[in-house]
Amino acid sequence: MDFQLTDEQRALKTGVREMLARRFDATALRAAVDGGGLDRGLWRALGDAGFFALRLSEEAGGVGLGLPEAVLLFEEAGRALLPGPLIATQLAAGLVEGAAEGATVVTAPDGGLVEWLAEADVVRGDATGAEPIRSADPLTPLHRLPGGGAGGSPERALLTAAEQLGSAGRSTELAVQYAREREQFGQPIGAFQAVKHLCAQMLVRTEVARAAVHAAAVTGDPVEIAGAKLLADEAAVRCARDCLQVYGGMGFTWEAEVHLHLKRAWLRRERWPTPARGRELQAAALEEAM
Amino acid sequence: MDLSYTPEEEEFRAGLRKWLAGVLPTLPPKPDPLDWPGRRVYDTGWQRRLYDAGYARVHWGASATLRLIFLEETERAGAPYVGANFVGLLHAGPTIAAEGTEEQRARWLEPVLRGDEVWCQGFSEPDAGSDLAALRTRAVRDGDTYVVSGAKIWTSHAEVADWCELLVRTDPDAPKHRGITWLAMPMDAPGITVRPLRTLAGSDEFAQLFLDEVRIPVGHRVGAENDGWRVTMVTLSYERGTAFVGEVVACRRVLVEIARAAHKNGTWDDPVIRHQLGALNAEFTALWRLIQWNVSESERSGGPPGVGGSVFKLRYSHARQELYDAAAAVLGPDALDLGREWTADRLSSLSYTIAAGTSQIQQNIVAERILGLPKGR
Numbered sequence: 001m002d003f004q005l006t007d008e009q010r011a012l013k014t015g016v017r018e019m020l021a022r023r024f025d026a027t028a029l030r031a032a033v034d035g036g037g038l039d040r041g042l043w044r045a046l047g048d049a050g051f052f053a054l055r056l057s058e059e060a061g062g063v064g065l066g067l068p069e070a071v072l073l074f075e076e077a078g079r080a081l082l083p084g085p086l087i088a089t090q091l092a093a094g095l096v097e098g099a100a101e102g103a104t105v106v107t108a109p110d111g112g113l114v115e116w117l118a119e120a121d122v123v124r125g126d127a128t129g130a131e132p133i134r135s136a137d138p139l140t141p142l143h144r145l146p147g148g149g150a151g152g153s154p155e156r157a158l159l160t161a162a163e164q165l166g167s168a169g170r171s172t173e174l175a176v177q178y179a180r181e182r183e184q185f186g187q188p189i190g191a192f193q194a195v196k197h198l199c200a201q202m203l204v205r206t207e208v209a210r211a212a213v214h215a216a217a218v219t220g221d222p223v224e225i226a227g228a229k230l231l232a233d234e235a236a237v238r239c240a241r242d243c244l245q246v247y248g249g250m251g252f253t254w255e256a257e258v259h260l261h262l263k264r265a266w267l268r269r270e271r272w273p274t275p276a277r278g279r280e281l282q283a284a285a286l287e288e289a290m
Numbered sequence: 291m292d293l294s295y296t297p298e299e300e301e302f303r304a305g306l307r308k309w310l311a312g313v314l315p316t317l318p319p320k321p322d323p324l325d326w327p328g329r330r331v332y333d334t335g336w337q338r339r340l341y342d343a344g345y346a347r348v349h350w351g352a353s354a355t356l357r358l359i360f361l362e363e364t365e366r367a368g369a370p371y372v373g374a375n376f377v378g379l380l381h382a383g384p385t386i387a388a389e390g391t392e393e394q395r396a397r398w399l400e401p402v403l404r405g406d407e408v409w410c411q412g413f414s415e416p417d418a419g420s421d422l423a424a425l426r427t428r429a430v431r432d433g434d435t436y437v438v439s440g441a442k443i444w445t446s447h448a449e450v451a452d453w454c455e456l457l458v459r460t461d462p463d464a465p466k467h468r469g470i471t472w473l474a475m476p477m478d479a480p481g482i483t484v485r486p487l488r489t490l491a492g493s494d495e496f497a498q499l500f501l502d503e504v505r506i507p508v509g510h511r512v513g514a515e516n517d518g519w520r521v522t523m524v525t526l527s528y529e530r531g532t533a534f535v536g537e538v539v540a541c542r543r544v545l546v547e548i549a550r551a552a553h554k555n556g557t558w559d560d561p562v563i564r565h566q567l568g569a570l571n572a573e574f575t576a577l578w579r580l581i582q583w584n585v586s587e588s589e590r591s592g593g594p595p596g597v598g599g600s601v602f603k604l605r606y607s608h609a610r611q612e613l614y615d616a617a618a619a620v621l622g623p624d625a626l627d628l629g630r631e632w633t634a635d636r637l638s639s640l641s642y643t644i645a646a647g648t649s650q651i652q653q654n655i656v657a658e659r660i661l662g663l664p665k666g667r
């Protein structure tokens with residue numbers, strides 16, 4: 001047993017982080033927030049980098065890696081607030097023409113919502129009757145489906161959890177950075193225990209979620225995946241909330257990155273399984289074990 | 291990311307399982323939880339069996355993975371917990387193994403492994419709890435002897451212990467972290483008064499120690515004089531590192547039992563209770579994975595468990611309290627019946643956010659040592 005990342009996995013993570021820093025920097029993020037629509041050039045670049053073909057076998061022209069590697073990739077995507085129906089497109093690689101290469105944008109309904117419906121080339125699943133709504137997340141245009149959402153797939157849930165994990169880590173990092181730099185009463189606010197303890201709990205939540213998400217990626221067990229999403233949802237939302245608190249008034253501005261993490265985390269929480277559903281699934285697993 | 295075990299590790303697991311299946315039915319009945327002398331006999335008797343079967347050494351010599359398997363399997367099989375051997379096996383033992391001289395290791399380690407000697411921990415004092423380095427128990431050198439006077443408190447298992455790992459102040463003029471020394475004190479030395487202290491759970495599991503010119507040979511010092519703080523940090527990292535592995539396995543078992551009880555009395559139909567239990571299932575699964583993560587990390591670094599132990603302890607102590615709160619929600623009025631196992635366990639779970647470094651102190655550690663936030667004043 002060696003639950004740590006392998007050297008290759010570390011290299012993959014670093015590689016993706018650097019690629020995203022280059023291709024989706026602060027300026028690109030701002031442009032996307034201000035309603036830039038989906039950047040097809042970026043989508044292509046992700047395709048070229050193997051983002052969508054990661055889990056496709058090498059014979060089929062893919063990279064041939066597994067769920068653990070996909071989880072690392074989506075962690076980085078979540079951390080960078082990368083926009084677009086990334087998960088639906090990766091899951092369509094090899095099934096929908098052009099998805100693997102980043103030539104086709106694929107979306108799919110999830111939890112009563114459809115992301116990027118107007119911009120997508122292909123919709124997998126039933127989006128009949130979907131009505132546009134004014135999305136609370138400036139980075140994700142949304143349609144609302146009549147009625148609630150149907151079920152979902154464990155793979156989608158796991159990759160969503162990975163995005164949440166990346167976002168939780170980023171919110172923690174932002175809060176800690178700010179707490180070190182911002183001074184009040186003649187000292188960095190991070191010297192105040194009230195702030196310090198918020199930050200410590202952010203790290204704890206993130207690390208517990210990380211253990212859950214990574215283990216679920218290794219076992220692929222649906223119950224463990226549902227549990228991982230439950231913890232990752234909580235980590236992403238709570239960490240963004242606490243980050244906002246550490247940022248003070250600055251956290252309430254449009255300009256700071258903080259609200260983008262919170263809004264996206266809220267959105268991902270609505271994907272299957274929602275926390276309420278996840279707790280039911282866990283309860284059902286307990287019944288099994290009885 | 292690899293969660294599989296090697297063939298040797300699986301072989302170890304299979305052998306242990308087989309041995310446990312044979313030996314557990316032959317154990318004497320469990321003593322009353324409030325009967326400490328009885329518990330000592332029971333706990334050390336179990337340790338002796340482990341020793342004779344070759345499993346005693348798993349706490350120090352073996353790899354962290356074997357230790358993990360050992361703790362997982364013994365708990366799963368319902369084997370006795372370390373109990374009175376806790377300090378010897380998980381605090382003092384590892385400290386002596388890491389910092390003691392050859393002679394000291396030969397003198398003290400074997401008896402702990404064989405279950406012949408029980409240790410207690412005399413660190414905290416009435417005025418030095420979280421601020422442990424403020425401790426004032428004085429040790430004055432008199433030739434080859436330290437003469438020790440002062441008071442200790444919250445000393446678990448003091449009444450049944452043979453030895454005490456004792457922190458004393460040897461240099462009152464040095465900065466507080468630099469004047470501390472680690473001593474092994476024989477509990478039968480003249481000048482020691484043990485006054486039992488009743489816990490809120492009603493047991494006398496800890497005590498106050500009054501030390502009046504207790505004479506301790508200089509040879510009982512582990513590490514250099516005034517270097518006790520560093521030696522202590524080694525001990526504490528073990529305490530927060532792997533000490534709770536078996537308990538997490540136990541919590542997962544208890545959770546299933548609580549779900550069963552909820553089914554039986556109908557509270558399972560209450561979605562609030564069902565969701566609470568479901569959330570705890572995800573929580574304890576994740577905590578188990580976090581343990582595996584921490585163990586892998588310490589296997590890689592080769593040293594004592596890292597600060598990851600603080601992350602774990604913060605979350606686990608809280609989860610354990612929630613577990614028994616959930617049990618109480620299921621029990622309803624029966625949660626007030628001390629005859630119920632979960633009622634007693636709920637009471638003892640209250641100590642988890644206090645003992646071995648309070649949650650506030652753990653948060654300071656995480657914030658300052660992992661996140662690099664400035665030290666508070």
Ligand SMILES: Cc1cc2nc3c(=O)[nH]c(=O)nc-3n(C[C@H](O)[C@H](O)[C@H](O)COP(=O)(O)OP(=O)(O)OC[C@H]3O[C@@H](n4cnc5c(N)ncnc54)[C@H](O)[C@@H]3O)c2cc1C
Nearest residue numbers: 411412413414419420444445446641644645646647648650
């Ligand atoms: C069941 C049990 C068994 C124990 N066994 C042993 C044993 O065998 N040997 C031994 O030596 N000790 C033992 N202890 C003692 C234990 O280590 C101390 O109780 C613990 O370290 C806290 O110290 P204190 O009780 O003096 O609380 P205090 O330090 O007085 O703390 C009181 C409150 O103030 C908070 N606080 C204190 N300092 C800070 C700070 N810097 N920042 C923020 N908050 C702060 C604490 O978090 C706590 O909420 C045991 C305790 C228990 C409950």
